[in-house]
Amino acid sequence: MNYLVVGSGLFGAVFAHELAEHGNNVKIIEKRDHIAGNIYTKVVDGIQVHQYGAHIFHTSNKEVWDYVHQFANFNRFTNSPIANYKGKMYNLPFNMNTFSEMWGVKTPQEAMAKINEQRQEMAGKKPQNLEEQAISLIGRDIYEKLIKGYTEKQWGRKATELPAFIIKRLPVRLVYDNNYFNDDYQGIPIGGYTKMIENMLDHPNIEIELNTDFFDKKDEYLKSYEKVVYTGMIDKFFDYKLGELEYRSLKFETEEKDVNNYQGNAVINYTDAETPYTRVIEHKHFEFGKSDYKDKTIVTREYPADWKRGDEPYYPINNYRNNQLYKEYKKLAEKENDKVIFGGRLGQYKYYNMDQVIAAARKSVQIVLRKNNEKN
Known part of the structure; x- marks a missing residue:
């Protein structure tokens, strides 16, 4: 069969590779001037720069971990971000290092006693918003310094205006361990994510066309394939006929500095409300042996932004109103099921980690291939 894949990000690339491996002809169209979507990396002065924010691959799904190793070898990068609150540095995730820095406690028992003491503020009350939910889980000190400002910048709303369900749990580790993820596997592709996607799409049955917007010839594409x-975006596909879904966007400010080492860590979060950006990324620290590479480093400041049509949508805002509206769009999508498959975080209006994107794409393509075989 002849397939058109709209978008060369991780979902589209996995889908295209699997289709091609099963003998189908695939054309990928991509509106940007490069493949790999938001995981695109570019070499600048010998440093792999994550052009659309930091991406650390992590998973406990061994099948997915084995799958990506067809296309790349991974380094052993461990995500250990730091939080900067008004010049004071705290380790993340919340662990004994954090509690020791925050309160001067030394033992897990002392840390838990402090947390439980502060959680009493919400004793007997049902959290009505994100602020109350966070305090009920971790107490006011951690909330005020490490959650409140960062979250409000990220969402563009006061924490008291955000629903409680956004924070279902907050991991508390009573050990001195700064590894952010609990997953069995994590790392970054050696040579960058772009190279990984290039390897995925290096197939005689796949054709790629860049700088091409699906909506310039939507009707023609739908007839031709x-x-x-x-x-x-699923709402854009249907010309926003049921209304606009909401998204958060991001702005990036990247600069090259004439120093070996600017901040000493790959990612530092700025958790106070006054700092306009949420985090600073120093790209060379994602790769071993690059910390003292030349007298050059590249840093990116990440600014959350309101989204409007024409902006790049990064995160779905999965509150009640948007989730209900998405359900209505999903019903329209199901009517298109014989012709159009909707996938990825924008097509399915859902925040996905990279391993979840891969698993979802592989599952979706298996369903499509099975239906095709049944027809034949």
């Missing part, structure tokens, strides 16, 4: 895999 037997199946379309669409990874863009």
Whole structure:
């Protein structure tokens, strides 16, 4: 069959690779001037720069971990971000290092006693918003210094205006361990994510066309291809006929500095409300042996932003109103099921980690291939 895949990000690339491996002809169209979507990396002065924010691959799904190793070898990068609150540095995630820095406690028993003491503020009350939910889980000190400002910048709303369900749990580790993820496997592709996607799409059955917007010839594409895999915004596909879903966008400010080492860590979060950006990324620290590479380093400041049409949508805002509206769009999508497959975080209006994107794409393509075999 002839397939059109709209978007060359991780979902589209995995889908295209699997289709091609099963003998199908696939054309990928990409509106940007490069492949790999938001995991695109670019070499600048010998440093792999994450152009659309930091991406650390992590998973406990061994099948997915083995799958990506077809296309790249991974380094053993461990995500250990730091929080900067008004010049005071705290380790993340919340662990004994954090509690020792915050309160001067030394033992797990002392840390837990302090947390329980502060959680009493919400004793007997049902959290009505994100602020109350966070305090009920971790207490006011951690909330005020490490959650409140960062979250309000990220969402563009006061924590008291955000629903409690956004924070279902907050991991508390009563050990001195700064490894952010609990997953069995984590790392970053050696040579960058772009190289990984290039290897995924290096197939005689795959054709790639860059700088091409699906919506410039939407009707023609839908007529010309037997199946379309669409990874863009689901509401835009339907011309926003039921209303606009909400997204958060990001702005990036990247600069090269004439120093070996600017901040000493790959990611530092700025958790106070006054600092306009949420985090600073120093790209060379994602790769071993690059910390003292030349007298150059590249840093990126990440600014959350309100989204409007024409901006790049990064995160779905999965509150009640948007989730209900998405359900209505999903019903429209199901009517298109014989022709169009909707996938990825924009096509399915859902925040995905990279391993979840891969698993979802592989599951979706298996369903499509099985239906095709049944027809034949």
